[in-house]
Amino acid sequence: MHLATKAVLGLALMALAACNNPSKNGANGVVDPGGAYGDAGGVSQGSINDPNSPAYFSGKVGDTVHFVVDQSTLTDEARATLSGQAQWLSSHGNYAAIIEGHADEQGTREYNLALGARRASSVQQYLISQGVPANRLRTVSYGKERPIATCAEESCFAQNRRAVTVISVGAGS
Amino acid sequence: MVRWILAAAAAMMLTTGMAVAQQGPLHIELDEGVIEPLPYALPTFVDEGAGSMASQITRVIADDLSGTGLFREIPEGAHIQRFGSFDTPVSYADWQAINAQALIVGSVGMSGGKVVVKFRLFDVYGNAQLGDGQQLAASSQSWRRLAHKVADVIYSRITGETGYFDSRVVYVSESGPKDQRQKRLAIMDYDGENVNYLTDSSAIVLAPRFSPQGDRILYTTFETGFPRIKMMSVGNASGKLLPETPGTMTFSPRFSPDGSSIVYSLEQNGNTDLYSMSVSGGGSQRLTNSPAIETAPSYSPDGSQIVFESDRSGSQQIYVMSASGGEPVRISNGDGRYGTPVWSPRGDLIAFTKQSGGRFFIGVMRTDGSEERDLTASYLDEGPTWSPNGRVIMFTRESPGAAGAAKMFTVDITGRNLKAVAGVGGASDPTWGPLLP
CATH class of the missing domain: 3.40.50.10070 (TolB, N-terminal domain)
Known part of the structure; x- marks a missing residue:
């Protein structure tokens, strides 16, 4: 009995070196908001009691609005918070903002990225309608990649369906 | 001798x-x-x-x-x-x-x-x-x-059918708790052996996709701070960002069957539509134009059609249209929301993720939407990918709660033989590459 196939498999070894550390600098020179947890894009926060500080914006004005399931329309509560944000941004022209849109995990990854973008855009449009110059606002969606609450219940999902206005340096591009 | x-x-x-x-x-x-x-x-x-x-x-x-x-x-x-x-x-x-x-x-x-x-x-x-x-x-x-x-x-x-064992899978390796998840691109043999990492975890990476020849990978990265599509060659993990319009977000890419072009989602002013471009980054073409979310596109094996998801009806559903755009036809008609459709390499079936009654399902349907069958069900199953012979589906299963983690599973298209891919730890978003030469 003969062996029909006599062959060498040329198996190229793959050079799979880990890539270099990608730059953490964003397109506008803004520090990657996804690169750090719990801070606001590398901007000095200042004191929550100083009305001119980003810490005051996030702590007193309120940097976060929430959404109902699979929606991007703003609730009355969200509009009230955003009016405060618009006032603060209008009187602090030296700051720009990145609006981060987020979704809960009850959705597919791609859809949630698009849904987070819708939410961020709703906030952006509202802030613009309240007089914040468009060139000081950028949006980004994290989809379901950055939950802040981890339980598998509506109480956590509700916290994760959010848009966060993150103060950054510079008056926009 | x-x-x-x-x-x-x-x-x-x-x-x-x-x-x-x-x-x-x-x-x-x-x-x-x-x-x-x-x-x-x-x-x-x-x-x-x-x-x-x-x-x-x-x-x-x-x-x-x-x-x-x-x-x-x-x-x-x-x-x-x-x-x-x-x-x-x-x-x-x-x-x-x-x-x-x-x-x-x-x-x-x-x-x-x-x-x-x-x-x-x-x-x-x-x-x-x-x-x-x-x-x-x-x-x-x-x-x-x-x-x-x-x-x-x-x-x-x-x-009487080709096998799928001498093949590889590109995926996202995950570590850390749900609210501090670290992600990096990785590649493995189909059975979870020979893991190699293609990126570090300094930026979120999502949904890598193999080229038809298995020599290149498209994926979404947050390395600029914003979602962008990057293409890397498997043998050289450096890669390059594809061009984009400033102020937009690009994601959910996939190669055409001949490897010459890319279909992807582009978001502008909150609205997400489908576009295509050549792999060299030129010739960008808009394929859909609606105020709804259009994403998760996948080509038919002959390259003539694209299956994708859209919520233009009010909820996520699956549609098929010509690869050059035009009026899509809705094919999903059951109860629930349907997403992440992927055309099988044999051309006969479309695998999908379905959400219904607070649970997720991986299923298959014919390309006209008929003969829908659920293959799996759990708290969160998503993102099916086909074995090279179209007989097995790999997907992501995320377990619930603070201790929840993502794992990759396989199931055959009859719904039998459900099992976890062993030995790779936290892992999501698999894409099964071709049978190696």
Whole structure:
């Protein structure tokens, strides 16, 4: 009995070196908001009691609005918070903002990225309608990649369906 | 004496071997659904100077075959006949006595610095060899690929279809708790072995996709702070960002079947539509124009159509349109939200993720939406990808709660043989590459 196939498999070894550390600098020179947890894009926060500080914006004005399931329309509560944000941004022209849109995990990854973008855009449009110059606002969606609450219940999902206005340096591009 | 032929010839020879696969009574008809696995005997391959590699290769072949759920190994302790050499004549009665339907006899040796595997497949009840014997060789680092190649030939001869064992999967390796998840691109053999990392975890990476030839990868990265599509070549993990319009977000890319173009989602002012461009980054073309979310596109194998998801009806549903755009046709019609459609490599089915009643399902439907079947159900299943032969689906399953983690699972398209991909830890977003040459 003969062996029909006599062959060498040329198996190229793959050079799979880990890539270099990608730059953490964003397109506008803004520090990657996804690169750090719990801070606001590398901007000095200042004191929550100083009305001119980003810490005051996030702590007193309120940097976060929430959404109902699979929606991007703003609730009355969200509009009230955003009016405060618009006032603060209008009187602090030296700051720009990145609006981060987020979704809960009850959705597919791609859809949630698009849904987070819708939410961020709703906030952006509202802030613009309240007089914040468009060139000081950028949006980004994290989809379901950055939950802040981890339980598998509506109480956590509700916290994760959010848009966060993150103060950054510079008056926009 | 072994005569060495180059790699290109190897693929040709394997194909020749497959041509005889359907002869004889030893056959599994995959379309009928296999409930009782076919019993086979795989005596440890005769060691002709390769040491422990003979038993290691034998075990990988057995894991491949038994792992399909189509075959059941008869333990070696029950075997009556022993093979002192590769050419020992088969005593069929000894194998019939233990109810083996298939017998695989092989040897592993070394020649010219290469591992050399020889094997023959026997139809025990037909008292005959099935197909010709074959010999394969590779460098010793690639011994697992040799085993997968042998298993692919055996699978192919018994089922009449090409195998999927000598293939790789690109995926996202995950670590850390749900609210501090770290993600990096990784590549593995289909069975979870030979993991290599392609990026570090300094930026979120999502949903890598293989090129049809398996030599390039498209994925979404947050390395600029915003979602962008990057293309890397597998052999050189540097990669380049594809061009985009400032102020937009691009994600959910996939190669066309000929590897020349990319279909993807582009978000501008909150609205997400589908676009295509050439792999060189030029010729951007808008394919949909609606205020709804259009994402998760996937080409038909002939490249003429694109299946995608849209919420233009008010909820996520699956649509098919021409690859150049135009009016889409909705194909999903059941209860629930449908997303992440992926066209099978055979062209006959579309795999999808469905959400209904607070649970997630992986399912398949015909390309006109008929004959929908759920294959899995859990708290969170998503993102199906097809084995190269269209018989198995791999997907992500995320478990609930603070301690929840992502794992990759496989299931065959009859809904049987659900199991986790072992040994890779937290992992999501698999894409199964082509059968390697």
